Amino acid sequence: MEPLCEYCGVATALVYCKSDLARLCLRCDGYVHSANFLSSRHNRSLLCDKCNSQPAIFRCMDDRISLCQGLFQPDGDDLCETESDLRQQNQSC
Numbered sequence: 001m002e003p004l005c006e007y008c009g010v011a012t013a014l015v016y017c018k019s020d021l022a023r024l025c026l027r028c029d030g031y032v033h034s035a036n037f038l039s040s041r042h043n044r045s046l047l048c049d050k051c052n053s054q055p056a057i058f059r060c061m062d063d064r065i066s067l068c069q070g071l072f073q074p075d076g077d078d079l080c081e082t083e084s085d086l087r088q089q090n091q092s093c
């Protein structure tokens with residue numbers, strides 16, 4: 001399920017603004033955050049590609065996905081390894 005932008009309500013949200021507590025599409029992100037100096041300093045994160053509701057804190061370059069804190073497992077030294085291991089396990093089941 002694609003998360004919708006909370007500003008325009010029609011486009012797919014891709015970023016999460018912690019200051020506004022809002023999910024925004026790229027167009028509204030540019031619009032809202034170019035409004036003034038203060039808002040241009042808002043810290044935005046990409047949305048988690050797995051749950052689509054939390055801001056992502058981790059980006060896996062190999063899989064080209066972003067993950068939020070809840071899904072990022074710092075125990076493993078490489079999340080991509082963990083992910084592919086899981087996939088292999090699923091396939092063998």
Ligand SMILES: [Zn+2]
Binds near residue numbers: 006007025
């Ligand atoms: Zn929008």
Ligand SMILES: [Zn+2]
Binds near residue numbers: 039042
């Ligand atoms: Zn903002």
Ligand SMILES: [Zn+2]
Binds near residue numbers: 054067068069071
């Ligand atoms: Zn998530």
